[in-house]
Amino acid sequence: MDHLDGNVLAGPITGFFDFEPTTAQGQCQSCADIAALGQAMVYGQPMGFVARCGNCDNVLIVIVERAGQKSLNMRGLRWLRVADPVEQNRI
Numbered sequence: 001m002d003h004l005d006g007n008v009l010a011g012p013i014t015g016f017f018d019f020e021p022t023t024a025q026g027q028c029q030s031c032a033d034i035a036a037l038g039q040a041m042v043y044g045q046p047m048g049f050v051a052r053c054g055n056c057d058n059v060l061i062v063i064v065e066r067a068g069q070k071s072l073n074m075r076g077l078r079w080l081r082v083a084d085p086v087e088q089n090r091i
């Protein structure tokens with residue numbers, strides 16, 4: 001099955017957080033690899049997206065969209081690091 005790159009997560013994740021999701025970094029719970037979400041392998045589903053670790057294929061994030069609701073499961077990430085938009089505007 002072909003996969004999309006992690007940039008397709010931009011729209012779904014923006015609805016949850018006020019940061020640039022493609023540049024946020026996360027650590028894989030399975031292999032401890034640290035990478036930008038934009039580097040994840042993303043598989044589209046009829047109801048959402050599944051983002052997998054580009055190093056070990058672990059499921060990092062699941063986004064389900066249905067009936068006007070969205071749910072986000074990030075249990076495959078050990079942590080997610082985002083840039084502080086206030087600090088970025090000072091540069």
Ligand SMILES: [Zn+2]
Pocket residue numbers: 028029030031032033053054055056057058
């Ligand atoms: Zn991994």
